[in-house]
Amino acid sequence: MTVDRLLPTPEAHDLLDLTRELATRELAGKVDDFEARGEFPREVLRTLGRSGLLGLPYPEEAGGAGQPYEVYVQVLETLATTWLSIAEAVSVHTLSCLPVAYFGTPEQRKMLPDMLGGELLGAFALSEPQGGSDAAALTTKAVLSSSGDWEVTGTKAWITHSGFADFYNLFCRTGGPGPKGISCLLADAGTPGLSPQQRERLMGLRSSAPAQVVLDAARVPRDRLVGAEGEGFAIAMKALDAGRLGIAACAVGLAQAALDYAASYAREREQFGQPIGRFQGLGFMLADMGTQISAARALLITAARLKDAGRPFSIEAAKAKLFATDVAMKVTTDAVQVLGGAGFVSDHPAERWFREAKVLQIVEGTNQIQRMVIARSLLG
Template sequence: MLPTAEAHDLLDLTRELCERELAPKAADFEARGEFPREVLRTIGRSGLLGLPYPEEVGGAAQPYEVYLQVLETLAGSWLAIAEAVSVHTLACYPVYAHGSEALRKLLPDMLGGELLGAYCLSEPQGGSDAAALTTRATRDAEGRWVVNGAKAWITHGRDADFYNIFARTGAAGARGISCLLADAGTPGLEPQKAENVMGLRASAPSQVLFDNCTLSADRLVGAEGAGFTIAMEALDAGRLGIAACAVGLAQAALDHAVGYAREREQFGRPIAEFQGVGFLLADMATQISAARALLLAAARLKDAGRPFSTEAAKAKLFATDVAMRVTTDAVQVLGGAGYVSDHPAERWFREAKVLQIVEGTNQIQRLVISRALVRG
């Protein structure tokens, strides 16, 4: 469901951008492992990097339900772009929701695509257990924050213009974590080489090291000790973004498999007419529809201002598992053709795996859901 004519126009614009800017470039950028920064600037200047944020800070004031459908559409053409939009939207949240007036003046450039964001929460020894992070920020004699530590698996780690840094400023545990904002090029902020990843090679993550990275006192986002709460608030919404990416990727894989099955003939007829293939396609389509419905139901809760954390976990869990199943089955439908890079199914299969890991592994999503059930 699209609530307004404006939303219809927005999706039409997104499809046009996909056809003109994304689809023709995706395979080449992925093969070369090159980050598509100029493509993201085009996306930003088209108004797609600030969709769920208010107009007064440079956003487009769109409901999450609409924003997620835009992400789905982008992912169907190029997952790296959709994931980049999702992560950037996540990275803008701390400043928007908790930043000082001075920091919020950065939002128009953030949401307009001139400044690209990174979200530095995970660490080499602590991905799922975010409350146990060890990166530390201490005050120097002048009251500035001095950050030391390492973050891992950071999307846009080498390419971001600003970094949300979640660091320990107090005692052990969640209440001792704060959020700081750093600009790219800050002395002591040291992005490392891109990881050699299985999929999303055009947007490979990297470690980011902090070696006496010094930030002024006004770079604290929100209250001291509120960082873990800020991180979890952002991740609830971010999980919906990854679920939307998963649905878009799965839909692209299904569409390609159906097209191939209609054309590929064996034993004198298209393989789509064989029940074994037809039933496989039917199951793929049903799973995608169910994932999309779960995702949009969670989005409507968020748009209505109602609790949506558990539903976001369900959507992320189910949609990303569906993407893995559907892309696997798409390769099977294509047979040998699906195993070579001449067809995009091979790339989609590799890319689907990471969606079960980012923004909280699917095991963590099950933990979130089970704890909610126990609490009642």
């Protein structure tokens, strides 16, 4: 179904048209094969980068496209209707560019054109095996060695693009306990002592599976400190607020794809002499799916517009991430139900969408964390 969108400029309409064209030409024919083999689509991402889709919300003078977040999240949504792994990869890469774009030194910012153009792929190394949701408790440690370089030791976990990234944002402890002791370092993939591990075996997003990154006295040049020492946690939270909008957009796109497929199936599949969509039980189910998706999209765009206006948006981002990903899980579950037995076989994409939806309730802060954030805002 074509979504009726209110976009801010004619350029934004052209950008969505380009995204749909690229999704049809570059993504649709590859998704099943790449997901089945678990192969990372690096060249696809490079193509999207050269088309201008990997630096959309960043300023043109830095090599980005200068698009508002309101437009960027709808591009992500469009990509997710075809291939969630690609949309999630674009979201993670965009998040990975934020530390240098907003906190980097002039020398570090010289990398931005290649970052935002997709020639350099990024990874955001915050989570750890024992500290996923509790990011302020991370234990990866960085100390200044006698040579003047940072020496980083620890293990990062669930790192998207691990083993494929060209640069890593390493969040590590350079000071005392708590968030004020955390700093951000920008490490090249070839950093001695930085070792990506075997990729995780996932139930979904198999072509973009994350992996641990082991840091064994990894030596990062002193001038690769991003922002001030002790500012790393604030940098991470700024990035995650924006990243939650990206995951919400991915969820809306996935849910829209599932609804469109289920509605098409319900129009064509006949039982008892009529299309199954004419039975009230299924018709009402589809109506609820469509309504929930529209509500999730509206919540997402409202949060994005607040960000674009320079107003506080963290709570609305948490609401959008929470609601949109819960909707994606519900809608993909119902899509499988509409298809019946056909929904349980891999010949139909509903089976893959159902598996993929689950991870969206976990990444960029679990939905339980989002509820905590929202509750605290209400209770003071």
